Amino acid sequence: MIEYRTLKIALLGGGTVGSQVARLLLENGAELSSRSGARIELAGIAVRDLDKPRDAALPRELFTTDAEQLILGADIVVELMGGIEPARELIVKALNSGADVVTGNKQLLAVHGPELFDLAGQVGAQLYYEAAVGGAIPIIRPLRDSLAGDSVTRILGIVNGTTNFVLDRMDVDGDELGEALAVATELGYAEADPTADIGGYDAAAKAALLAGLAFHTNVPLESVYREGIEDITKEQVDLAREMGYVVKLLAICERIADPATGEAAVSARVHPALVPRRHPLAAVHGAHNAVFVQAEAAGDLMFYGAGAGGVQTASAVLGDVVSAARRHVAGGPGVAESTHADLPVLPVSAAVTRYHVTLHVADQPGVLAEIARLFAENGASIETVVQSVAGPAGAADGQSPTATLVIGTHAALEASLAATVEALRASAAVTSIAHVLRIEGA
Numbered sequence: 488m489i490e491y492r493t494l495k496i497a498l499l500g501g502g503t504v505g506s507q508v509a510r511l512l513l514e515n516g517a518e519l520s521s522r523s524g525a526r527i528e529l530a531g532i533a534v535r536d537l538d539k540p541r542d543a544a545l546p547r548e549l550f551t552t553d554a555e556q557l558i559l560g561a562d563i564v565v566e567l568m569g570g571i572e573p574a575r576e577l578i579v580k581a582l583n584s585g586a587d588v589v590t591g592n593k594q595l596l597a598v599h600g601p602e603l604f605d606l607a608g609q610v611g612a613q614l615y616y617e618a619a620v621g622g623a624i625p626i627i628r629p630l631r632d633s634l635a636g637d638s639v640t641r642i643l644g645i646v647n648g649t650t651n652f653v654l655d656r657m658d659v660d661g662d663e664l665g666e667a668l669a670v671a672t673e674l675g676y677a678e679a680d681p682t683a684d685i686g687g688y689d690a691a692a693k694a695a696l697l698a699g700l701a702f703h704t705n706v707p708l709e710s711v712y713r714e715g716i717e718d719i720t721k722e723q724v725d726l727a728r729e730m731g732y733v734v735k736l737l738a739i740c741e742r743i744a745d746p747a748t749g750e751a752a753v754s755a756r757v758h759p760a761l762v763p764r765r766h767p768l769a770a771v772h773g774a775h776n777a778v779f780v781q782a783e784a785a786g787d788l789m790f791y792g793a794g795a796g797g798v799q800t801a802s803a804v805l806g807d808v809v810s811a812a813r814r815h816v817a818g819g820p821g822v823a824e825s826t827h828a829d830l831p832v833l834p835v836s837a838a839v840t841r842y843h844v845t846l847h848v849a850d851q852p853g854v855l856a857e858i859a860r861l862f863a864e865n866g867a868s869i870e871t872v873v874q875s876v877a878g879p880a881g882a883a884d885g886q887s888p889t890a891t892l893v894i895g896t897h898a899a900l901e902a903s904l905a906a907t908v909e910a911l912r913a914s915a916a917v918t919s920i921a922h923v924l925r926i927e928g929a
């Protein structure tokens with residue numbers, strides 16, 4: 488019989504993910520122990536409210552409201568509380584006490600990652616965070632380890648399960664945004680404050696982590712361009728479908744050349760985009776996530792799976808717990824973060840994208856030529872135009888007839904495309920601009 492040493496796990500948070508981590512640790516403890524080479528013991532679960540009903544039936548004596556006390560004597564601290572404080576302070580205490588830390592807290596890492604990874608390096612501890620991006624999908628380890636010998640050039644990902652669920656329900660079931668969000672929240676996909684999901688903040692934090700790992704540089708959260716899906720309407724989703732697209736919230740991380748200097752730089756942005764129906768990302772339904780990685784030698788890779796949900800995310804957390812336990816058994820400092828480059832992170836204006844603009848114009852001779860002139864003058868070139876006559880303010884009201892134009896552009900600098908839209912807005916030929924969305928993955 489093998490004599491294992493015992494490793495104590497302190498679990499901070501017993502909510503959607505934490506309760507499933509606790510259940511699986513208790514149910515599969517023997518198996519996880521033999522995989523780790525150490526006996527893994529759940530020492531306790533810190534929560535705010537001892538009497539709150541949990542998703543999993545867990546022994547009451549494991550629960551405590553004293554997170555600081557629980558950390559003392561723990562070998563591995565699993566932080567699943569979310570938010571910045573007290574999560575940051577507790578992780579600092581855990582690392583300083585020599586414990587390894589496992590977290591799913593992308594919000595915290597996107598803001599305080601550099602100082603926490605530095606601290607972990609200084610004290611010879613390890614900070615694991617596979618659950619922080621893409622839920623159950625292995626994406627942190629592949630970027631950090633498997634692709635460490637390659638050069639990643641671009642990441643295009645659906646990294647927020649809640650917004651993908653909501654957009655999918657709007658597309659497939661005809662739901663309104665609000666009703667679909669209520670279901671996503673009920674299913675445990677949304678953050679404690681779902682504005683983090685709908686506003687694109689959660690995806691922006693994940694984009695900062697992905698870009699930092701992929702390009703070996705620090706990508707501050709505030710340098711990630713962010714737009715959420717709060718203004719996406721059923722009308723836009725329906726129009727997208729008619730035109731052969733689906734609306735997705737994308738995180739796009741790219742290594743680019745600075746358009747002004749030609750120097751190497753990085754761009755990270757999160758926004759809703761039109762994705763062609765034939766693109767594999769269009770087939771990512773429900774709360775699933777998918778991350779496309781393009782690398783110089785490997786070519787195109789795709790990582791796909793459950794991006795949110797308690798038990799699914801618990802899988803990633805437990806993988807990190809086993810890694811941490813193995814490190815305790817083997818000794819040594821663990822894997823260092825590879826942030827050594829110091830690349831500038833450029834604003835969205837330096838990104839190259841395509842626009843899809845729906846506008847109402849006066850249905851008169853010369854208008855189309857005027858519109859084309861505004862695009863050309865601002866450095867954007869039109870790829871497709873679809874026109875339908877008799878727009879919303881038609882001749883029936885005694886006004887001039889209007890036409891609706893749906894224009895798709897070729898790829899151009901975001902700065903040129905945004906300037907074109909401003910010029911269209913100011914033009915007497917344009918009655919109104921109905922929608923502007925970027926096209927990606929075409």
Ligand SMILES: NC(=O)C1=CN([C@@H]2O[C@H](COP(=O)(O)OP(=O)(O)OC[C@H]3O[C@@H](n4cnc5c(N)ncnc54)[C@H](O)[C@@H]3O)[C@@H](O)[C@H]2O)C=CC1
Nearest residue numbers: 500501502503504533534535567568569591592795796800
């Ligand atoms: N729900 C999901 O699908 C996913 C969540 N995550 C991340 O995992 C973390 C946890 O998420 P959920 O389980 O969904 O959250 P939750 O809101 O369901 O659970 C949070 C838990 O932390 C406890 N807690 C919060 N503040 C505390 C404090 N000050 N002291 C003691 N306990 C405290 C709460 O009592 C609760 O038990 C978050 O960082 C989230 O972003 C990551 C991937 C997927």
Ligand SMILES: N[C@@H](CC=O)C(=O)O
Nearest residue numbers: 647648649676677678
């Ligand atoms: N709220 C997040 C949970 C996982 O990170 C999401 O919806 O993706």
Ligand code: NA
Nearest residue numbers: 617620622624
């Ligand atoms: Na993951």
